[in-house]
Amino acid sequence: MPEIRVVNFCKYFGKVKAVDNVSFDVKDGEFVALLGPSGCGKTTTLLTLAGIYKPTAGEIYFGDELVNDVPPKYRSVGMVFQNYALYPHMNIFENIAFPLRAKKLPRDEIEKRVKEVARKLMIDQLLDRRPSQISGGQQQRVALARALVKEPAILLFDEPLSNLDAKLRMLMRAEIKHLQSELGITSVYVTHDQAEAMTMASRIAVFSMGKLVQYGTPDDVYDRPKNMFVAAFIGNPPMNFLEGFTVVGDNQKLHARRGNIRVELPKEARNRLENAPRENLVLGIRPEHIKIHFKEKENTIPGLVYVLEPLGRDLIVNVKLEDTDEIVKIFAEPGVDFEEGQKVYMEPWVDKIHLFDPQTEETLL
Amino acid sequence: MQYQLKQLKRIWNEPILFAMIVAVWLLLALFILYPIIMVGIKSLQPDGENFGLKVYKMLFTKKYFRAPLFNSLKLGASVASVGVLVAYIFAYAITRVNLPGKSFYRTIATFPIVSPPFVIALAAILLFGRNGVITHKLFHDRLNIEIYGFWGLLIVETLAYFPTAFLTLEGILQSIDPALEEASLSLGSSKWRTFWRVTFPLSMPGVLAAWLLVFSQSMADFGNPLILSGNFHVLSVAAYLEITGSYRIPYGAGLAIMLLVPTLAAFAVQRYWLSKRSYVTITGKPSAMRLLEPHIAVKAFFTIIVWLLIGAIFLFYGTVLYGSFTKLWGVNHTLTLDNYRYVFDIGFEYLKDTLILASIATPISGVLGILIAYLVSRKEFPSRRFMEATSLLTFAVPGTVVGIGYLLAFNQQPLMLTGTALIIILVFVFRYLPVGVQNGVAALYQIDKSIEEASIDLGASSNKTFWKITMPLVTPAFFSALFYTFVKSMTAISAVIFVVSGRWQLITIAILGSVENSDLAQAAAFSYVLIGIVILAMFGLRWITNLFSYQERVRRAMA
Incomplete structure (x- = not known):
C-alpha cells in the first residue's frame, strides 16, 4: 500500500482558488479525514487524488510515483460518493461489476469477486435489484462494495454518510472504520461532520477557504486548535x-x-x-x-x-x-x-x- | 364516484370558481376540440354529405395520395435523427466540455426557434437555388445541387429544429449528477466507456423525447416545404393544395388526419410514457457544473462541430440579411434600401394588421393560459386532468390540421367567422395556449402550496392571496408565455393561411407571396423586419420580467 504525499497542491477554476497551496501526507494504511465546511476545497482535493481533476500547481505522489498526469483508470483508487452515484439503469450486480468489466476480466472471475464482496458487505441477497428498490443504507453498502471490488490501493470517501439518518450514520461509521482497519487500505475521507472525523480518522486535515488550516491527530485539533476557526469547528457544542x-x-x-x-x-x-x-x-x-x-x-x-x-x-x-x-x-x-x-x-x-x-x-x- | 360527488358539491359552494370552470370548458371544447373533430367528420364524408370510407381507401391505394404520407414520415424520421445527433453533440459540448464562449454559442443556436419559420428555406434558395450565390456565382452551375426536394428540406429543417432538441438534451445532460460520471472514471473506466455506459444510457429518455419532438415538428412543418418541397410532396402542403387548389375538402381533411395521427401518437408517447421513464433524479447536492478536461483531440472535435453549426446559422441568416439589401438576387447585387422602402410602404398594411392581431391575441392567450394552469394545479374538480390535456392538445396538433379545422368549423351559421379578424385571433389564442398553461403549471408546481396557505393562515383572503402571493410568483412564467405567443403569432403561417382573407393580411403571407413571385430580396426584407420585431419583443420581455420578477424586487429593496 502506498503512502500519499500532496505537495504545494493548488487547484484554480478560472480565478477561483478552490485549493491554495496545500501540503499533507497520508501514511500507508492510515485513515485521514479532510474536514471543513462546504466550499472549503476538501472535495476538490479528493477529486484530484482520484485523478478526475488535474492540479493547477504542485505535486501528488502515490508512493514514489508522481501521479499528476496519471488518468483515474491507472490509479488503483476506489471512491465512494455522497449520493452513492449508483447507476439507476443497472442492477446491483452490474453496478458492483462495473469496474471489473472496465478491466475486461473473465466472466466467472467477475461473478466470483462480486459475490465475495457482496457477502462481506451483507448485500448478497440484493444483487438482482435496482438501486431505486433498496434503502439508503443498502445503497451505501453497494457503493462501498463497488469501490472495494477492484481491490484498490487507496480508498476515497466523499461525505459517504451525509445522506443517511442519524442512527444509520452511527452504525455505518463504525462499520467503515472496522472495514478500513481490517483491510488496511490507505483511506482519505471527506466530511463536514466533525464527529465523523474525530471518531474515524487517525489524523484530521481541517480545511477553510481553500487552505489547510491544521493537520493533526483528533486530540491535537481538539485540544490545541491552531486558530479560532478550528476551535469553533471542532466540538459539539462548540467552544x-x-x-x-x-x-x-x-x-x-x-x-x-x-x-x-x-x-x-x-x-x-x-x-x-x-x-x-x-x-x-x-x-x-x-x-x-x-x-x-x-x-x-x-x-x-x-x-x-x-x-x-x-x-x-x-x-x-x-x-x-x-x-x-x-x-x-x-x-x-x-x-x-x-x-x-x-x-x-x-x-x-x-x-x-x-x-x-x-x-x-x-x-x- | 363518491369522491367526485364531494368535489362537485364543493365547487357548487364556490359559484365563481364553478362559472370559470364551465366557461373554460366551453372555450376549449369550441375552439380546440370541435375544429379537430370537424376535420375527422369531413374526411368521412367523401361527397360532402353521406358517410363512407372512400377517402381513406383512396389515400392508401392511390400513389398520388400515398406518396405524401410516406415522404412526410421519411423526412420526419430523417430530420429527427440528424437533428438529434447534431443537437446531442452540441449539448454535450455546452454542458461537458470546457469551451470558451458558451453562452454566445447557446444564444446563436436557439435563434432559429424564435425566427420566422421559413427564413432558413429562403436562405437555402438564395445560396443554393437556381440563382444562388454558391451554385450559380461560385460554381457557375457546375455544382449539381438540387435544393428543392428531400435533401434541401432535410438540411433546412435540421437547422430549424435541432435547437428544440438541443434545449431538451441540454436539460437532461445538466441534470445527470456529475458524481455518476466521476464514479465511473474513478472505477477505472475511460472517458469513452464512461460516455457509452453511463452518460448516454442515462440521457436515453431525453434522446427519445427530443427525437419525437423534432419528428413532430418536421411532420407539421408547412412554411419550409411550401417553399422548398418541389416534387417531393409532404402531407401538410398536400392537404393545403387539396383544399385551396383543388377544393377537394374531404381529401384535404383526410390528409390532415394522416398528419394528425403520427404527431398525436408521438406526443402521447413522449408525454405519458417517456416522462415516467426518466432517470433524472433531483439530489440534495447542488449539481455544480463540473467540466471534464478532455483530450485536445476531443476538444477539437467538439469545437469544430460547434463552429460548423454556428457558422451555418450565421451563413443562412447573414445571406438573408445581405439579400434584403440587394436589387435583384443572383443578377444584380447592387446594395439598395428599396426593399425596405417597399416593406414600409406597400407592405405597411401587412405589418400593421399582423401587429394588431398578434397584440390582441397575446394577452388573451396569456391570461387564459395562466387561468387554466391555476385551475388545474391548484383546484380540485372533476375533469381536471382532462382539461389540462385538452389545453395542451394544440402542442401536438399540426397547424395545418388546426387551420383546416377552423376553416370547416366556422364557415357556417351560427358561427360564421370566416374572413373576420376574430377567427385569426382565435387561431393565435388557442394555438399558443399550451405554453401559458405549461409555464404556469411549472411555476405553480415549484411554489409550495404552504406559501399560499401561510398567507391565508395569516389572515389574507383567498382572493388577496391570489393577487399578492400567487400572481407575483408566476409573473415570469406569464411574461414568457406572452412573449412566446406574440412571437409565434407574428411568425405563424401553417394554420392561419387557411383563415386569412383580403381584409386582414399577415406579414408571413406577404413573404410567401414574394417568394412565389421570385421577389426574393423583398421576402428577405420582410423577414428581417419580422426578425427585428421579434428581437425587440425579446428585449421588451427581458425588461418587463426584470421589472416584475420578485427576485429583482428583493434585490432592489435590499440595495
Missing part, C-alpha cells in the same frame, strides 16, 4: 468564546480580565504570551472545561442560568452573562439540580483555557 479580555498580571500569576471578571491563566501563559498582544483578546473555553459553583468564588465568571438542555446522560446548562448577554454552554456534572434564573459562578479549568487574537484569529494560548 465558548468571550470577547474583550485583557491580560494582566503580577510576578506570580497572569490573569485575563474584563471589567469585574478575572480568570486565572496557566503558568505557561507567561512564556507563550511574551510577545503577544495583551488587549482585546478572545477567551475560549470548551463546555466540558467549566465547573459551576453556586457561591461567589475567585476566578469565576458570574451569570444567570438561561436554559437547560438535558440530553439524558448529559445536561447542557446555558448561562447568560448579565452585562453582555453572551451565552456560555456548559456540560454540567450529573446529579446537580439547576433552576432557570438561578445565579451561578463559572470556573474555567485553568490549564484548558485558550486565548485568541481576534485580529488574526490565531491561537495565543
Whole structure:
C-alpha cells in the first residue's frame, strides 16, 4: 500500500482558488479525514487524488510515483460518493461489476469477486435489484462494495454518510472504520461532520477557504486548535468564546480580565504570551472545561442560568452573562439540580483555557 | 364516484370558481376540440354529405395520395435523427466540455426557434437555388445541387429544429449528477466507456423525447416545404393544395388526419410514457457544473462541430440579411434600401394588421393560459386532468390540421367567422395556449402550496392571496408565455393561411407571396423586419420580467 504525499497542491477554476497551496501526507494504511465546511476545497482535493481533476500547481505522489498526469483508470483508487452515484439503469450486480468489466476480466472471475464482496458487505441477497428498490443504507453498502471490488490501493470517501439518518450514520461509521482497519487500505475521507472525523480518522486535515488550516491527530485539533476557526469547528457544542479580555498580571500569576471578571491563566501563559498582544483578546473555553459553583468564588465568571438542555446522560446548562448577554454552554456534572434564573459562578479549568487574537484569529494560548 | 360527488358539491359552494370552470370548458371544447373533430367528420364524408370510407381507401391505394404520407414520415424520421445527433453533440459540448464562449454559442443556436419559420428555406434558395450565390456565382452551375426536394428540406429543417432538441438534451445532460460520471472514471473506466455506459444510457429518455419532438415538428412543418418541397410532396402542403387548389375538402381533411395521427401518437408517447421513464433524479447536492478536461483531440472535435453549426446559422441568416439589401438576387447585387422602402410602404398594411392581431391575441392567450394552469394545479374538480390535456392538445396538433379545422368549423351559421379578424385571433389564442398553461403549471408546481396557505393562515383572503402571493410568483412564467405567443403569432403561417382573407393580411403571407413571385430580396426584407420585431419583443420581455420578477424586487429593496 502506498503512502500519499500532496505537495504545494493548488487547484484554480478560472480565478477561483478552490485549493491554495496545500501540503499533507497520508501514511500507508492510515485513515485521514479532510474536514471543513462546504466550499472549503476538501472535495476538490479528493477529486484530484482520484485523478478526475488535474492540479493547477504542485505535486501528488502515490508512493514514489508522481501521479499528476496519471488518468483515474491507472490509479488503483476506489471512491465512494455522497449520493452513492449508483447507476439507476443497472442492477446491483452490474453496478458492483462495473469496474471489473472496465478491466475486461473473465466472466466467472467477475461473478466470483462480486459475490465475495457482496457477502462481506451483507448485500448478497440484493444483487438482482435496482438501486431505486433498496434503502439508503443498502445503497451505501453497494457503493462501498463497488469501490472495494477492484481491490484498490487507496480508498476515497466523499461525505459517504451525509445522506443517511442519524442512527444509520452511527452504525455505518463504525462499520467503515472496522472495514478500513481490517483491510488496511490507505483511506482519505471527506466530511463536514466533525464527529465523523474525530471518531474515524487517525489524523484530521481541517480545511477553510481553500487552505489547510491544521493537520493533526483528533486530540491535537481538539485540544490545541491552531486558530479560532478550528476551535469553533471542532466540538459539539462548540467552544465558548468571550470577547474583550485583557491580560494582566503580577510576578506570580497572569490573569485575563474584563471589567469585574478575572480568570486565572496557566503558568505557561507567561512564556507563550511574551510577545503577544495583551488587549482585546478572545477567551475560549470548551463546555466540558467549566465547573459551576453556586457561591461567589475567585476566578469565576458570574451569570444567570438561561436554559437547560438535558440530553439524558448529559445536561447542557446555558448561562447568560448579565452585562453582555453572551451565552456560555456548559456540560454540567450529573446529579446537580439547576433552576432557570438561578445565579451561578463559572470556573474555567485553568490549564484548558485558550486565548485568541481576534485580529488574526490565531491561537495565543 | 363518491369522491367526485364531494368535489362537485364543493365547487357548487364556490359559484365563481364553478362559472370559470364551465366557461373554460366551453372555450376549449369550441375552439380546440370541435375544429379537430370537424376535420375527422369531413374526411368521412367523401361527397360532402353521406358517410363512407372512400377517402381513406383512396389515400392508401392511390400513389398520388400515398406518396405524401410516406415522404412526410421519411423526412420526419430523417430530420429527427440528424437533428438529434447534431443537437446531442452540441449539448454535450455546452454542458461537458470546457469551451470558451458558451453562452454566445447557446444564444446563436436557439435563434432559429424564435425566427420566422421559413427564413432558413429562403436562405437555402438564395445560396443554393437556381440563382444562388454558391451554385450559380461560385460554381457557375457546375455544382449539381438540387435544393428543392428531400435533401434541401432535410438540411433546412435540421437547422430549424435541432435547437428544440438541443434545449431538451441540454436539460437532461445538466441534470445527470456529475458524481455518476466521476464514479465511473474513478472505477477505472475511460472517458469513452464512461460516455457509452453511463452518460448516454442515462440521457436515453431525453434522446427519445427530443427525437419525437423534432419528428413532430418536421411532420407539421408547412412554411419550409411550401417553399422548398418541389416534387417531393409532404402531407401538410398536400392537404393545403387539396383544399385551396383543388377544393377537394374531404381529401384535404383526410390528409390532415394522416398528419394528425403520427404527431398525436408521438406526443402521447413522449408525454405519458417517456416522462415516467426518466432517470433524472433531483439530489440534495447542488449539481455544480463540473467540466471534464478532455483530450485536445476531443476538444477539437467538439469545437469544430460547434463552429460548423454556428457558422451555418450565421451563413443562412447573414445571406438573408445581405439579400434584403440587394436589387435583384443572383443578377444584380447592387446594395439598395428599396426593399425596405417597399416593406414600409406597400407592405405597411401587412405589418400593421399582423401587429394588431398578434397584440390582441397575446394577452388573451396569456391570461387564459395562466387561468387554466391555476385551475388545474391548484383546484380540485372533476375533469381536471382532462382539461389540462385538452389545453395542451394544440402542442401536438399540426397547424395545418388546426387551420383546416377552423376553416370547416366556422364557415357556417351560427358561427360564421370566416374572413373576420376574430377567427385569426382565435387561431393565435388557442394555438399558443399550451405554453401559458405549461409555464404556469411549472411555476405553480415549484411554489409550495404552504406559501399560499401561510398567507391565508395569516389572515389574507383567498382572493388577496391570489393577487399578492400567487400572481407575483408566476409573473415570469406569464411574461414568457406572452412573449412566446406574440412571437409565434407574428411568425405563424401553417394554420392561419387557411383563415386569412383580403381584409386582414399577415406579414408571413406577404413573404410567401414574394417568394412565389421570385421577389426574393423583398421576402428577405420582410423577414428581417419580422426578425427585428421579434428581437425587440425579446428585449421588451427581458425588461418587463426584470421589472416584475420578485427576485429583482428583493434585490432592489435590499440595495
